[in-house]
Amino acid sequence: MTLNVKERRNKAGTVLVAIGEINSETSGSLLQTLLPLVREGRPLRIDLTAVTYVSSAGLRTLLVVYREAQHAGVAVTLYGVSEEVRFVMSATGFLDFFSTGEAEAAAAKTAAKAAAKPVARAAR
Amino acid sequence: MSESSSEQVLRVDAYPTHEVGGYRVRAGKPFPFGANVVPGGVSFSVFSDQATSMTLVIYKRGEPEPMAELEFPQEFRTGSVFAMTVFGLDHENIEYGYRADGPYDPVTGHRFDARQVLSDPYARLIAGRDVWGVEPDRSRGYQYRSRVCLQDFDWGDDTPLGIPAEDLVVYETHVRGFTRHPSSQVTAPGTFAGLREKIPYLKELGINCIELLPVFEFDESDNPRHNPETGEQLFDYWGYNTVSFFAPKAGYAATGRYGMQGDEFRTLIKDLHAAGIEVILDVVFNHTAEGNEQGPTISFKGLDNATYYMLTPEGYYFNFSGTGNTVNCNHPVVRNFVLDCLRHWVADYHIDGFRFDLAAILGRSADGTPLPNPPLLELLAYDPVLRHTKLIAEAWDAGGLYEVGNFPAYGRWAEWNGKYRDTVRSFLKGDPGITGELATRVAGSPDLYSTRGTSASVNFLTAHDGFSLADLVSYNDKHNDANGEGNNDGGNDNASWNCGAEGPTDDPEVNALRLRQMKNALAILFTSQGIPMLLSGDEVARTQQGNNNTYCQDNELSWFDWSQVDENSELLRFTREMIAFRKHHRELRSTSHPTGQLRDSLGLPDISWHGERAWQPDWSAESRLLAVARCGTGDDDVVYAAMNSHWEAHDLELPALPGGRSWHLFADTGAEAPYDIRTPGAEVELENAGKYLIGPRSVVILVGRTPDADL
Numbered sequence: 001m002t003l004n005v006k007e008r009r010n011k012a013g014t015v016l017v018a019i020g021e022i023n024s025e026t027s028g029s030l031l032q033t034l035l036p037l038v039r040e041g042r043p044l045r046i047d048l049t050a051v052t053y054v055s056s057a058g059l060r061t062l063l064v065v066y067r068e069a070q071h072a073g074v075a076v077t078l079y080g081v082s083e084e085v086r087f088v089m090s091a092t093g094f095l096d097f098f099s100t101g102e103a104e105a106a107a108a109k110t111a112a113k114a115a116a117k118p119v120a121r122a123a124r
Numbered sequence: 125m126s127e128s129s130s131e132q133v134l135r136v137d138a139y140p141t142h143e144v145g146g147y148r149v150r151a152g153k154p155f156p157f158g159a160n161v162v163p164g165g166v167s168f169s170v171f172s173d174q175a176t177s178m179t180l181v182i183y184k185r186g187e188p189e190p191m192a193e194l195e196f197p198q199e200f201r202t203g204s205v206f207a208m209t210v211f212g213l214d215h216e217n218i219e220y221g222y223r224a225d226g227p228y229d230p231v232t233g234h235r236f237d238a239r240q241v242l243s244d245p246y247a248r249l250i251a252g253r254d255v256w257g258v259e260p261d262r263s264r265g266y267q268y269r270s271r272v273c274l275q276d277f278d279w280g281d282d283t284p285l286g287i288p289a290e291d292l293v294v295y296e297t298h299v300r301g302f303t304r305h306p307s308s309q310v311t312a313p314g315t316f317a318g319l320r321e322k323i324p325y326l327k328e329l330g331i332n333c334i335e336l337l338p339v340f341e342f343d344e345s346d347n348p349r350h351n352p353e354t355g356e357q358l359f360d361y362w363g364y365n366t367v368s369f370f371a372p373k374a375g376y377a378a379t380g381r382y383g384m385q386g387d388e389f390r391t392l393i394k395d396l397h398a399a400g401i402e403v404i405l406d407v408v409f410n411h412t413a414e415g416n417e418q419g420p421t422i423s424f425k426g427l428d429n430a431t432y433y434m435l436t437p438e439g440y441y442f443n444f445s446g447t448g449n450t451v452n453c454n455h456p457v458v459r460n461f462v463l464d465c466l467r468h469w470v471a472d473y474h475i476d477g478f479r480f481d482l483a484a485i486l487g488r489s490a491d492g493t494p495l496p497n498p499p500l501l502e503l504l505a506y507d508p509v510l511r512h513t514k515l516i517a518e519a520w521d522a523g524g525l526y527e528v529g530n531f532p533a534y535g536r537w538a539e540w541n542g543k544y545r546d547t548v549r550s551f552l553k554g555d556p557g558i559t560g561e562l563a564t565r566v567a568g569s570p571d572l573y574s575t576r577g578t579s580a581s582v583n584f585l586t587a588h589d590g591f592s593l594a595d596l597v598s599y600n601d602k603h604n605d606a607n608g609e610g611n612n613d614g615g616n617d618n619a620s621w622n623c624g625a626e627g628p629t630d631d632p633e634v635n636a637l638r639l640r641q642m643k644n645a646l647a648i649l650f651t652s653q654g655i656p657m658l659l660s661g662d663e664v665a666r667t668q669q670g671n672n673n674t675y676c677q678d679n680e681l682s683w684f685d686w687s688q689v690d691e692n693s694e695l696l697r698f699t700r701e702m703i704a705f706r707k708h709h710r711e712l713r714s715t716s717h718p719t720g721q722l723r724d725s726l727g728l729p730d731i732s733w734h735g736e737r738a739w740q741p742d743w744s745a746e747s748r749l750l751a752v753a754r755c756g757t758g759d760d761d762v763v764y765a766a767m768n769s770h771w772e773a774h775d776l777e778l779p780a781l782p783g784g785r786s787w788h789l790f791a792d793t794g795a796e797a798p799y800d801i802r803t804p805g806a807e808v809e810l811e812n813a814g815k816y817l818i819g820p821r822s823v824v825i826l827v828g829r830t831p832d833a834d835l
Contacts, residue, residue, distance in 0.1 A: 024214050024215065024217065025214060025217075056273070056274070056383060057274070060274065063278065087311070090311075091377070092379055092384050092391055097278065
């Protein structure tokens, strides 16, 4: 199984779209692609929508990138994590390390809800 | 990017020197044993004293036939260790094993058979039983396949909790059984991840240590029996039949099919620690899954049978474990194996302690004779890596060696106190002549542990092996027919009492008495000195329908039924408050045995015994009433616990209290809920200061404190 990557740049930062599986065979080249992007210092979003499987080595690669980014003060977000991959990441604890787009979206939603109900809260 | 990841470190040993079977290789490092990822390859190292040759067998993951068989060149052998680094392997997608050639001569102990592919005893992952209960493909020549794994888990700031032994409240449970029941409502029932979702429950219960039944890889499908009533397959549910000692059981992981059980288990431990809960593993070094002469050859048998097992002069297996074989624990190589294994679990999994199954075997020599100074036990007691872990012995074995109170402790070892269990059970059912021994047991068994302190005693009334607490008060006899052994398995000496009806009943009086008896048991357990251990589910009256040996029951007989959390909330509340009470009162957790000496600050002794009359305990054979008062130092309170296993009520005269203190009621198991127990600190002052009527078969706990004490 191969892994294809596509890079997109916009004002907000860089988006790397991964397609395929991230495993011990493919994670080496992914790392080589991602580390220079982290080095650029622009916010990085890794789109995993088309990633069907992330192996143990793959998870470690993503965490290495994330740790490098933390070290460099660069924001890295995983995005589009499939249900299966999310389940594996959650069960193995890796999900706790990352910021995910879904978490951002959920936080924004909660914030929006909270903002919409200031009167009700005050009434209590 | 930091320099660390860009820097290419060049090492001499990153280059191959030989070619074997088309693979580039070089001599590996003998230590550490096992398969370790090194620059450019994987280093394999395995010990065999008598093998004449050794071959590394490599499979592409999941494939039935090997992709390579690489014989170790003679120059890759150091002493009796074969070590080789193989370059260019995708460590994540291979499985490996060994063929060891050598003499086949059982009389001299050797059972080499080069036709067999053997698991690596040091394998950190095992494939082949990836998902619990899935029928394995038994036609495969190599069933339990060693795998390579990275050990780079990110522990963050996780550190050992270092909870003092005397402060522990141990909760014995089973990874699968805890959340397998559909009522658990967890994402991945029956797994490490599922258990992780229940951490809030454990925290709320108040326990601070979880003791897990075996989690080393075992084969649940190695039980050939079926339930004679239903025809259903029976499993090796408990898992005391280790296949591989360094590998967490894949079938306990939601991610076992991906080979990520190590990370999943570590994540559970990390989160338990974050919740203030230590993790103790129940480990089985007395025997292995290879069984006796008829058993399978998995690893040790084929690698070095004469080293790893205790053998009779005729080459048969000694059977001190009751399961066919006995590990030769005090052989220098084997004790290093045990040490390496435990170090692995402490260093790579942050495990806080171990409970050793049938630990008396760990003190036997190669011919089975008990050793006066067993080197293995001493080694473990003083090892630098294990130095602060808890070591708990099940201080007996199936060969009749019973060392409760005498286990070679080296100042470190604690014991499952079987005498505590037997005494308190006997008292609870109302046996005569037990009051004196009860006093000894609740005071931390000074007769057994006078030089070792109270925390050498792990007090328990129930464990996985035997009746659950609900069954202890519901059955006079075991009911093990479902195990397919004609009800001949399991212990017969249970000291249980059914309260008037065998098994489930609609009789409200019987059910009320059972509930009270369970509360009595918990009240005694949590006010005794020593480390209390609670069997998972006892707090909600989990039943095994009278089966006292559910080793093979992977079903509702064994699983924690979470609907009981609501149904038996009264007992759960009682348990929670009892645990909280224990935490509140340091005098219950004193490390030293009480002596009866006066506490200057209070004018009361550290412990005093009472009967119907204050200061006058009744030690006669027919006495079924005993009260104990403890007081601590400084400003500590006085805790008074009256235990009545008599079927009649008694008027208690309470000892007078000094310093403006008065008696406050914490618990009375004879009272209706919610008045059966209070929250610690919210005890109610007694109206009649000097007297209390204790009901039949009840426990009353009072606290002597100043009425306005700020707790």
